[in-house]
Amino acid sequence: MADLTVRADLGALANIADFLAETLAGCGEDLVFAVQLAVDEACSNTILYGYGGREAGTITIACTADDDAVYVTITDDGVAFDPLTAPPPLLDVPAEERPIGGLGIHFIRTAMDSVTYAREGGKNVLSMEKRRPASP
Amino acid sequence: MSGHVEITGRRAGTVDIIAVKGRLDAGSSEKAEERINQVLDAGGRSLLVNLCDLDYISSSGLRVLLAALKRLKKDGGTLRIACAQPQILEVFTMAGFHRIFSLFPDEAAALAGFTAGP
Numbered sequence: 006m007a008d009l010t011v012r013a014d015l016g017a018l019a020n021i022a023d024f025l026a027e028t029l030a031g032c033g034e035d036l037v038f039a040v041q042l043a044v045d046e047a048c049s050n051t052i053l054y055g056y057g058g059r060e061a062g063t064i065t066i067a068c069t070a071d072d073d074a075v076y077v078t079i080t081d082d083g084v085a086f087d088p089l090t091a092p093p094p095l096l097d098v099p100a101e102e103r104p105i106g107g108l109g110i111h112f113i114r115t116a117m118d119s120v121t122y123a124r125e126g127g128k129n130v131l132s133m134e135k136r137r138p139a140s141p
Numbered sequence: 142m143s144g145h146v147e148i149t150g151r152r153a154g155t156v157d158i159i160a161v162k163g164r165l166d167a168g169s170s171e172k173a174e175e176r177i178n179q180v181l182d183a184g185g186r187s188l189l190v191n192l193c194d195l196d197y198i199s200s201s202g203l204r205v206l207l208a209a210l211k212r213l214k215k216d217g218g219t220l221r222i223a224c225a226q227p228q229i230l231e232v233f234t235m236a237g238f239h240r241i242f243s244l245f246p247d248e249a250a251a252l253a254g255f256t257a258g259p
Contacts, residue, residue: 018164022164041197
């Protein structure tokens with residue numbers, strides 16, 4: 006299990022993406038991209054909304070892979086927020102009616118095969134799993 | 142820091158072309174938004190966004206493109222996207238944006254379709 010702890014700052018998003026690319030090297034570009042997208046959206050939400058006025062805390066991303074799947078756990082000390090309670094966005098409406106925003110959590114759900122949320126010891130813990138494609 | 146993104150602009154006839162390279166995430170999308178708004182504020186109504194060298198886009202990046210599209214549609218303008226790579230297209234598809242944006246395989250194809258000015 007590899008892990009990375011960063012200050013909750015938007016500048017850290019590229020470092021998080023690099024960490025995932027290194028940790029998941031050999032897992033295939035599409036899978037790495039999907040995991041990067043889900044983790045990026047979750048961390049962006051935490052950074053933008055998790056600390057509302059108080060000093061930014063830290064986010065820890067732990068990642069591992071076995072033959073079957075990639076497993077990522079994101080832990081942050083922001084305000085309690087369960088992203089899985091967000092309503093799904095409307096995807097079939099014309100541009101003029103599309104709301105600006107609300108897509109990040111949809112991407113997390115779509116890119117990953119399973120996502121669970123827990124509040125543990127004053128921290129948000131988001132656990133995600135992405136199955137690896139079967140070998141050809 | 143503004144993120145690992147590089148934004149360049151140029152004109153081809155009446156079309157404003159903005160190329161976005163690198164990562165368009167929550168840390169860098171504001172920079173792209175400012176650049177696009179500069180073009181629209183200056184009266185640009187034909188905007189081509191070139192994503193040939195874009196490696197990554199998140200919902201923050203899509204939000205900037207949607208805001209530009211909404212503004213242009215309201216003002217009778219046109220927005221076209223050129224050359225999004227397969228992983229970028231997949232994010233567009235996940236969002237349903239492949240149905241509301243005009244996507245072209247390359248810049249030449251996107252330019253060819255803009256209505257010629259008077």
